[in-house]
Amino acid sequence: xxxxxxxxxxxxxxxxxxxxxxxxxxxxxxxxxxxxxxxxxxxxxxxxxxxxxxxxxxxxxxxxxxxxxxxxxxxxxxxxxxxxxxxxxxxxxxxxxxxxxxxxxxxxxxxxxxxxxxxxxxxxxxxxxxxxxxxxxxxxxxxxxxxxxxxxxxxxxxxxxxxxxxxxxxxxxxxxxxxxxxxxxxxxxxxxxxxxxxxxxxxxxxxxxxxxxxxxxxxxxxxxxxxxxxxxxxxxxxxxxxxxxxxxxxxxxxxxxxxxxxxxxxxxxxxxxxxxxxxxxxxxxxxxxxxxxxxxxxxxxxxxxxxxxxxxxxxxxxxxxxxxxxxxxxxxxxxxxxxxxxxxxxxxxxxxxxxxxxxxxxxxxxxxxxxxxxxxxxxxxxxxxxxxxxxxxxxxxxxxxxxxxxxxxxxxxxxxxxxxxxxxxxxxxxxxxxxxxxxxxxxxxxxxxxxxxxxxxxxxxxxxxxxxxxxxxxxxxxxxxxxxxxxxxxxxxxxxxxxxxxxxxxxxxxxxxxxxxxxxxxxxxxxxxxxxxxxxxxx
Numbered sequence: 001x002x003x004x005x006x007x008x009x010x011x012x013x014x015x016x017x018x019x020x021x022x023x024x025x026x027x028x029x030x031x032x033x034x035x036x037x038x039x040x041x042x043x044x045x046x047x048x049x050x051x052x053x054x055x056x057x058x059x060x061x062x063x064x065x066x067x068x069x070x071x072x073x074x075x076x077x078x079x080x081x082x083x084x085x086x087x088x089x090x091x092x093x094x095x096x097x098x099x100x101x102x103x104x105x106x107x108x109x110x111x112x113x114x115x116x117x118x119x120x121x122x123x124x125x126x127x128x129x130x131x132x133x134x135x136x137x138x139x140x141x142x143x144x145x146x147x148x149x150x151x152x153x154x155x156x157x158x159x160x161x162x163x164x165x166x167x168x169x170x171x172x173x174x175x176x177x178x179x180x181x182x183x184x185x186x187x188x189x190x191x192x193x194x195x196x197x198x199x200x201x202x203x204x205x206x207x208x209x210x211x212x213x214x215x216x217x218x219x220x221x222x223x224x225x226x227x228x229x230x231x232x233x234x235x236x237x238x239x240x241x242x243x244x245x246x247x248x249x250x251x252x253x254x255x256x257x258x259x260x261x262x263x264x265x266x267x268x269x270x271x272x273x274x275x276x277x278x279x280x281x282x283x284x285x286x287x288x289x290x291x292x293x294x295x296x297x298x299x300x301x302x303x304x305x306x307x308x309x310x311x312x313x314x315x316x317x318x319x320x321x322x323x324x325x326x327x328x329x330x331x332x333x334x335x336x337x338x339x340x341x342x343x344x345x346x347x348x349x350x351x352x353x354x355x356x357x358x359x360x361x362x363x364x365x366x367x368x369x370x371x372x373x374x375x376x377x378x379x380x381x382x383x384x385x386x387x388x389x390x391x392x393x394x395x396x397x398x399x400x401x402x403x404x405x406x407x408x409x410x411x412x413x414x415x416x417x418x419x420x421x422x423x424x425x426x427x428x429x430x431x432x433x434x435x436x437x438x439x440x441x442x443x444x445x446x447x448x449x450x451x452x453x454x455x456x457x458x459x460x461x462x463x464x465x466x467x468x469x470x471x472x473x474x475x476x477x478x479x480x481x482x483x484x485x486x487x488x489x490x491x492x493x494x495x496x497x498x499x500x501x502x503x504x505x506x507x508x509x510x511x512x513x514x515x516x517x518x519x520x521x522x523x524x525x526x527x528x529x530x531x532x533x534x535x536x537x538x539x
Contacts (some may be wrong), residue, residue, distance in 0.1 A: 044084025125170025
């Protein structure tokens with residue numbers, strides 16, 4: 001917008017309608033640049049015009065029930081006697097359906113690079129003491145506290161209210177309070193850095209479908225251990241990532257610069273083709289967030305410390321402005337499809353019964369809905385009823401496509417469930433298969449890859465050992481070669497989709513690809529079976 005000084009009533013209504021539409025498109029967020037012409041020419045406004053324009057913008061925001069925050073101001077050299085400024089303003093509103101914006105960020109990096117500590121500092125609002133105090137609340141097992149190493153996947157939440165202020169555990173007691181006072185939530189998926197837990201990390205990246213990944217690199221050790229591997233995983237799964245160099249309080253400026261240069265060199269290599277952008281000021285952080293969402297080739301790099309708190313604010317500014325990857329139209333298209341929920345975790349909760357955690361990949365799921373879950377070991381689907389839904393630890397009536405949640409299933413027998421199953425609407429007639437074909441690239445293999453070879457295959461939330469039945473057009477594969485390969489699952493059939501991304505590994509062997517063809521076992525033969533819980537009819 002060039003300027004919004006004293007608009008007429010008609011023009012004001014028009015501007016408000018435009019703002020509503022923009023907020024809807026951006027799922028509750030929009031950035032206005034004031035002092036810029038429609039063709040992108042930076043004209044700038046005088047102090048008085050800018051004040052009047054911001055006042056009008058505030059009125060517009062009040063009318064639609066949104067809040068505004070000034071992101072940055074800068075002066076422009078435009079041939080005039082008095083200084084002219086342009087201002088960027090973030091307009092944010094809690095959407096009408098009270099669904100806050102939810103972004104999932106996977107946290108990657110080598111063991112001891114400070115992933116859990118950084119999350120502890122961000123979500124608890126207290127700095128670390130340098131000996132691991134901040135991360136204690138994130139661990140889920142006793143052995144993690146004793147060794148200081150994450151071995152499981154844990155979730156941490158960080159909220160931003162409509163004014164762009166951080167909402168975390170420092171001023172809210174519970175997760176529910178954070179959800180209530182936030183209009184944007186960032187869910188961090190804390191993954192394991194140690195090589196021993198690589199399969200857990202891959203599962204976290206494939207099944208929880210993160211929007212972005214944050215690669216944490218320790219300033220004093222540089223790129224070591226599993227860092228390259230995690231970088232490769234993020235690129236193979238096409239997850240846009242940004243980099244955080246932690247522990248800058250421990251080492252000299254020269255060491256930090258050396259680590260930054262090392263990272264820049266790797267990012268510019270032909271395999272990566274990324275454009276590193278070092279963030280040193282608030283201005284850089286705003287630019288980084290906007291550019292990062294528009295072009296996936298830009299990789300912002302932050303240098304910060306969880307102990308001294310240096311540059312932590314820049315990361316918060318970046319996360320606050322970071323827009324969602326999908327717009328509202330894409331999400332609505334997904335919501336119109338049939339319900340499909342991926343099962344990633346299974347718990348038994350006293351007085352609630354069996355609870356499953358995961359992501360709704362399409363459709364809408366409501367409390368009290370009847371779904372079928374499967375495939376079981378013999379390829380059948382079982383009926384069940386969703387008793388209640390929780391999102392980010394607070395109750396929720398309706399779950400929309402792309403959101404992660406936990407569903408309570410009541411008295412359903414837990415032993416019938418496993419990770420990798422799907423819950424779908426009964427009309428779907430899901431296709432399941434034991435044999436499938438995929439176009440793969442062999443990333444690394446010690447000798448040759450041939451028929452009869454056994455690998456662990458990851459496709460979304462499915463993780464199972466498969467045997468190579470046939471390699472089309474070749475006898476064997478070597479590192480770096482491409483082929484269409486036929487796999488067969490060893491234990492039980494799985495629910496797969498054509499086009500799904502696939503990762504496989506076995507020892508040092510690694511490969512990526514996508515599913516091209518399925519030999520479906522029709523569900524007519526399988527039939528839908530009843531889980532004989534209390535009060536259920538078999539049919």
